[in-house]
Amino acid sequence: MNTIAYDAYTIFWRELKRYKKSRSGVLIRLIQPAIWIIVVGNIFSETQPLIQSVGFEGEYIEFMAPGVIILTAIFTSIFGGVNTLWDRRYGFMNKALTSPISRSAIAVGKMSAISLIAALQASLIIGIALAIGVTFPNPLMIIPIMGIVILFSLGFSGISVTLAATAKSQETFWGMINLLGMPLFMLSPALFPLELLPDWLAVIAKLNPVTYTILLVRELMTGVSEGGVPILLSVGVIFAFVIAMVAIASYVFTREVNKPF
Amino acid sequence: MYSIETKSLTKSFGDLVAVNDISFSVEKGEIFGFLGPNGAGKSTTMMIFTTLLKPTNGNALVGGFDVLKNPKQVRENIGFVQQETTVDEYLSGRENLLLQAKLNHIPKNEINQRIDEVLDLIELSDKQDEAVVTYSGGMRKRLDIAGGLLHHPRVLFLDEPTVGLDIQTRRKIWQYIKKIHTQFDMTIFLTTHYMEEADSLCDRIGIIDHGKIQVIDTPKNMKNDLGNEIVSLVIESNSNYDSFLLELKKIEFIKKINEDDSKLTLFTSNGTEVIPQIFQISSELGIKIKSISLTQPTLDDVFISYTGHEIRDDDSKFNRRREHAKMKRLRQ
Numbered sequence: 001m002n003t004i005a006y007d008a009y010t011i012f013w014r015e016l017k018r019y020k021k022s023r024s025g026v027l028i029r030l031i032q033p034a035i036w037i038i039v040v041g042n043i044f045s046e047t048q049p050l051i052q053s054v055g056f057e058g059e060y061i062e063f064m065a066p067g068v069i070i071l072t073a074i075f076t077s078i079f080g081g082v083n084t085l086w087d088r089r090y091g092f093m094n095k096a097l098t099s100p101i102s103r104s105a106i107a108v109g110k111m112s113a114i115s116l117i118a119a120l121q122a123s124l125i126i127g128i129a130l131a132i133g134v135t136f137p138n139p140l141m142i143i144p145i146m147g148i149v150i151l152f153s154l155g156f157s158g159i160s161v162t163l164a165a166t167a168k169s170q171e172t173f174w175g176m177i178n179l180l181g182m183p184l185f186m187l188s189p190a191l192f193p194l195e196l197l198p199d200w201l202a203v204i205a206k207l208n209p210v211t212y213t214i215l216l217v218r219e220l221m222t223g224v225s226e227g228g229v230p231i232l233l234s235v236g237v238i239f240a241f242v243i244a245m246v247a248i249a250s251y252v253f254t255r256e257v258n259k260p261f
Numbered sequence: 262m263y264s265i266e267t268k269s270l271t272k273s274f275g276d277l278v279a280v281n282d283i284s285f286s287v288e289k290g291e292i293f294g295f296l297g298p299n300g301a302g303k304s305t306t307m308m309i310f311t312t313l314l315k316p317t318n319g320n321a322l323v324g325g326f327d328v329l330k331n332p333k334q335v336r337e338n339i340g341f342v343q344q345e346t347t348v349d350e351y352l353s354g355r356e357n358l359l360l361q362a363k364l365n366h367i368p369k370n371e372i373n374q375r376i377d378e379v380l381d382l383i384e385l386s387d388k389q390d391e392a393v394v395t396y397s398g399g400m401r402k403r404l405d406i407a408g409g410l411l412h413h414p415r416v417l418f419l420d421e422p423t424v425g426l427d428i429q430t431r432r433k434i435w436q437y438i439k440k441i442h443t444q445f446d447m448t449i450f451l452t453t454h455y456m457e458e459a460d461s462l463c464d465r466i467g468i469i470d471h472g473k474i475q476v477i478d479t480p481k482n483m484k485n486d487l488g489n490e491i492v493s494l495v496i497e498s499n500s501n502y503d504s505f506l507l508e509l510k511k512i513e514f515i516k517k518i519n520e521d522d523s524k525l526t527l528f529t530s531n532g533t534e535v536i537p538q539i540f541q542i543s544s545e546l547g548i549k550i551k552s553i554s555l556t557q558p559t560l561d562d563v564f565i566s567y568t569g570h571e572i573r574d575d576d577s578k579f580n581r582r583r584e585h586a587k588m589k590r591l592r593q
Contacts, residue, residue, distance in 0.1 A: 014352075098313060100337045100365065100366055260274075
């Protein structure tokens, strides 16, 4: 167990080193969520009565800020696995595979690095949100929020690593990511409350782990509970999602990297 | 004591047999080279030895451990330097080695000293803190090789160690490989398609073509076996070609003849006496000789004599198709 943790940390260390050295990447990854929160947040500002109808008193931008924080986490982590493909193409993977470290340690190391990077990106978006006037009734809530973002991103990095390990080409990988990322974001209360969705869409949204994460973050950020979902259920769903994804990713990764690329 | 032992090793991808029933051993402390064109099965064999691929048939012991039953122990005892350079460009040279040290479980208190030792060996100490992106191709390769021997493996695998490097850099890399070999007393298994490389580095060479080992011997013995001189002919063929060949075979000093279109290679023990006889036969049969030359045998000639073709010929025609078919299969 000890060596698995050590090995996972080795990979984690390498991924973070690479992240640190790619400063332009940090900024590029911020552009999309920044556009969402600044542009979309203002475009929909007149929808405040809709939000108020479900018991939310603040500005629209304050309602959707948690959605954008999670959007950042989703996209940073679901893209994060792509370097698995580069590693396989350019030999780092073979280097790791011929060393004594275990295969699942590689997967776990990658996932933890991706989730931390996603959380860092999300925290930058929180910074932008604060700068454009979103307020936290209780600033201390940022700590549990970051905890949730890290956990949630770990689950999504699992999806990413699973897809990257099975995809034989960049095209397949990006295709799958686009197929998954946007719908998972849109089928959630990120932009509008669950209550306003048509029934059949609400049912689908309730099967989506993103929904529970956003409800939880929104409740911690604004203090407004929405849709009658208890905190404990949301926490339970997130944990179950993360455990399942990490397990699937470790299994699939170990199986796939043993095949020739 | 053998460092590598393999019996009836076979690897097929679908109906393509990449490695076809090969058996051989490499002694401890030896530099052993696998020589062959691209797609001959060299890299596939190396991938089996380094536990990256599982053999379809047969077995292999590396450092005394079975690649199928004890892959982890094999990995603890090998260093693998791949054909492509695999160093992380955005990390510094030292950080790359640190990563390699951690991957190979070098005890924490020894890491720094080991890194200093190999940096000194490959003469990169003064560049160690610069990002690898600023390194030349040769420096990257040296760093890659250094990474492979950081944990003092029993067997070091080098896959085409100098491919794509210019000739001076190539010679320099050879020097480093020799230095490593004496300093660490490692068994080195390398693949190459450069004759000169195999000749200058290897104690023994295995010539591999179409997934089969054609011959294993020391470079010196291989060259001696061909006789001491080679006559190369380029002719203009006519209907008497077959009888020309027949007559040539009757000359007593000629050991072997290889045909490659209009080019004939005659392996002989006495070239100076053979040449006048060739002229006599050709004028009798009306065969026009466009050029003739007398040379000492090189490993190139050894290769031709065992495989019937030049190593570069294979690169372009046959194997591109073969590689393509292989990649297609792997992707399905």
